Amino acid sequence: MTFATFVTAIIRSLVARFDFFALYPSTVVRQVGQSVEIQPDDPRVPGMKADLRYGLPGTTAQVAKGSRGLLGFENGDPSRPVFSLWEPGDVVQIILGGKGNARGVVRSGDPVALALPPLMLVTGSVASSPVPPGTTMTITTPIVGVAAAGSGKVLATS
């Protein structure tokens, strides 16, 4: 062993741990719960299972095979891989707000259904019934509506 090889080996052993401080681009192979099996691009880093991390508390997601993100290691500990920092792309479903009854968020253009109650209080006056055309009256009973549909991919909990 030459002196240079010897010194290089020492330095390499000293800095090896720092490899786990880096973030590695990887591809999702499969999702299991809130963990993913991933394959890093770097051939020096083996495929592994990593816990999902999101940049927004209370968020969970179902990601598609092939989704891209970064593999990291909490505390620089190789036994604690985590996966986050996603590239733009598609997602199967994302739930915002934590645990609870998740429903699709409503968007502009989504349908609503407004129910007129059987008995409605009105203001104004009418001369007879049925009401003649052109009569103006104000319904003072609130008309309650519900969103009939929303996003199938973006959900929020109650």
Next chain:
Amino acid sequence: MSNTLAFVRALASVRLARLGLFALYAGKVTAQRADGAVDVLPDSPLVPVATNVPVRLGIPGAVVRVKTGTRVQLGFSGGSPRAPFAYLVSADDVISVSLGGDGGRPVACVGDAVQAPGPDDLPIPPGGIVFTNVAAGLSLTNAQPVTLKGSWLRGSSKVLAVS
């Protein structure tokens, strides 16, 4: 002795140089391209200007459009200078955030308007809508429940969600 130290220092410098790229560097967006990638001007003069940098977010499927000047963290995947990424974490104003993928429609907010069919489209159920207790003018009775079907007119100008 000094030559040996210099030699060791040189070897160590080569090995340790990569560690500097494990850090995140603050900077600002100078431009955003059509595909979402950004140009970043780092605050530190030690870090070169990074162009066409892909944006990474903590939410899968999200796509953001940001204004020039938005603050970012510039990182390097695997500590490689050829693999920069921008991590958008600041609360600076954004142009839009799309959830679930690119595009989508504005999410509705409390107070946003909905529109049901106009009076001409009001469905009159069998038996019609008739007044009862006309003398007092108090109530309007539907022979059958009436449901008006409409849609949300508008929503957030910045937060979008896909189908």
